[in-house]
Amino acid sequence: MIALLLRDLKLAVRAGGGFGLALAFFLIVVVLVPFAVGPNTSRLAPIAAGVLWIGALLACLLSLDRMLALDHEDGTLDLLATAPIPLEGVVLVKACAHWLTTGLPLTLVAAPLGVLLNLPQPGYGWLVLSLACGTPALSMIGAFGAALTVGLKRGGLLLSLLVLPLYVPTLIFGAEVARRGAEGLETQVPLLLSCAITLGVLAAMPFAAAAALRINLR
Amino acid sequence: MGSIWEYANPVKFSRTVSAVLPYVAAAALGCLAVGLVWGFFFTPDDYRQGATVKIIYLHVPAAMIAINAWLMMLAASLIWLIRRHHVSALAARAAAPVGLVMTLIALATGAIWGQPMWGTWWAWDPRLTSFLILTLFYLGYIALWEALEDPDTAADLTSVLCLVGSVFAILSRYAVNFWNQGLHQGASVMRVEAVTGADTEEKVSNVFFAPLMVCMAGFVFLFLALVLLRTRTEIHRRRLKAIEARERMA
Amino acid sequence: MMPELGKYAGTVLSAYAVSLALLVVLVLASIVAARRTARQLEDAEERRKHG
Numbered sequence A: 001m002i003a004l005l006l007r008d009l010k011l012a013v014r015a016g017g018g019f020g021l022a023l024a025f026f027l028i029v030v031v032l033v034p035f036a037v038g039p040n041t042s043r044l045a046p047i048a049a050g051v052l053w054i055g056a057l058l059a060c061l062l063s064l065d066r067m068l069a070l071d072h073e074d075g076t077l078d079l080l081a082t083a084p085i086p087l088e089g090v091v092l093v094k095a096c097a098h099w100l101t102t103g104l105p106l107t108l109v110a111a112p113l114g115v116l117l118n119l120p121q122p123g124y125g126w127l128v129l130s131l132a133c134g135t136p137a138l139s140m141i142g143a144f145g146a147a148l149t150v151g152l153k154r155g156g157l158l159l160s161l162l163v164l165p166l167y168v169p170t171l172i173f174g175a176e177v178a179r180r181g182a183e184g185l186e187t188q189v190p191l192l193l194s195c196a197i198t199l200g201v202l203a204a205m206p207f208a209a210a211a212a213l214r215i216n217l218r
Numbered sequence B: 001m002g003s004i005w006e007y008a009n010p011v012k013f014s015r016t017v018s019a020v021l022p023y024v025a026a027a028a029l030g031c032l033a034v035g036l037v038w039g040f041f042f043t044p045d046d047y048r049q050g051a052t053v054k055i056i057y058l059h060v061p062a063a064m065i066a067i068n069a070w071l072m073m074l075a076a077s078l079i080w081l082i083r084r085h086h087v088s089a090l091a092a093r094a095a096a097p098v099g100l101v102m103t104l105i106a107l108a109t110g111a112i113w114g115q116p117m118w119g120t121w122w123a124w125d126p127r128l129t130s131f132l133i134l135t136l137f138y139l140g141y142i143a144l145w146e147a148l149e150d151p152d153t154a155a156d157l158t159s160v161l162c163l164v165g166s167v168f169a170i171l172s173r174y175a176v177n178f179w180n181q182g183l184h185q186g187a188s189v190m191r192v193e194a195v196t197g198a199d200t201e202e203k204v205s206n207v208f209f210a211p212l213m214v215c216m217a218g219f220v221f222l223f224l225a226l227v228l229l230r231t232r233t234e235i236h237r238r239r240l241k242a243i244e245a246r247e248r249m250a
Numbered sequence C: 001m002m003p004e005l006g007k008y009a010g011t012v013l014s015a016y017a018v019s020l021a022l023l024v025v026l027v028l029a030s031i032v033a034a035r036r037t038a039r040q041l042e043d044a045e046e047r048r049k050h051g
Helices: A002-013 A019-037 A041-062 A065-073 A076-082 A087-116 A123-148 A156-166 A168-182 A188-217 B004-008 B010-042 B051-083 B086-118 B126-147 B151-183 B189-195 B197-203 B206-249 C006-050
Strands: none
Touching (some): A002 A087, A019 A041, A041 A087, A041 A123, A041 A168, A065 A076, A076 A087, A087 A123, A123 A168, A123 A188, A123 B151, A156 A168, A156 B126, A168 A188, A168 B151, B004 B010, B004 B086, B010 B051, B010 B086, B010 B206, B051 B086, B051 B126, B206 C006
16 A cells, blocks of 8 residues: 555656646636735735635646546556455545645645735634645545546546535635634634544545445446 | 335336326326415415515425435435346436426525515525535536446446435535534524525414415425436436447347 | 515516426426437337337
């Protein structure tokens, strides 16, 4: 499993692996927002936390279809399915690799990008914390969506349609933590709920994703 | 004799549908005609909401069907996954567009009703938001069915999606409740009295309640008729595909 | 015969119009699809028997 993780990480970081793409996308979204809503800092500040969350979520979505599709095309997935590790483990490792190459960098650059949007001072810590708690769920749910659409030629758009509604709870609680943090309010409840969603997803979703993958590999 | 699983046989199911469908359709048409005419022409205006209360006869039944259609799809998906009856999977597929149209009706009538009552077409109220999310789930489910070529793979994958989607729909419902409380309390006072089923029984007098029940029955029959018809269509389509595939092979 | 709808006439009537239109479209689409597949299936069964 660790070998698989390292292999996925290596493939992602290599040129054309899409490693920097999500970060660049995140940056562009954040840069575009002030153009759309105006440069007024008093208007940007209250929406900064939400915009950063949406940007991170969309950037995460962008790279989902490569998570399994590439391995499906060259037959790696069939080999993995017959490998001694269970398919649930494979999916979990894939999601983990996706998080390490997408969710984690997004979390780290969110704070500098917050400066661009005039995020209020107390919000930075909470923003990073909420993204760190929420993005693993995004990767894992995304792995399920990728498993559903892996056999399709043009699954990308369908993947977004399937995955976005599933992102609602994660987004609500995560963005709520960041927003409340930025406004200096109490954040414990949404933070705990966000962690609960992530843990629940990590526990249950590999089984659903592996089931979908098995159906597709039949 | 008498086991419900007999209807897992597509031929038997189709024959039964053909026998039953006219009666179900007639019941739907009858109940809807009686309920809507009764509600529209022969009920008084509400003292607070005026004539807009008449929208309840469409809004509430449509919303009820929209939710129950998903539950029916969930049950059908489970039956397909556990017992591998094709009719069950096809019934789930047949119900999805009906459920989608019902959510659209509920949202549209809700918006039209909300405009004069709360002064806005749309509010990010928990109930409305959950319904919007439900619409998205329907869209994704239908899109996945359409996208997949192989019928058995499609049935399997959509069933898995339906199960996972159900869990997330419930999660979203609670998440949305939480989120909205954080944003604005009190905005939903008007509508809770106006729309929720439980309050309809308590607050709205029998004048409105009886025709509403008839309309509910009408919508249930309509849903049943449409699902039966569409399931039979799906069965035919599947058989057609099988024959065409065999012709290509020959 | 038309009940007195007062100032909400437009609201109520548009709600009914939208809903009934959606229902009619749904029902007609279902019936048309049913007819078409039934006919196609019949043709196919004929071909199978005689072809």
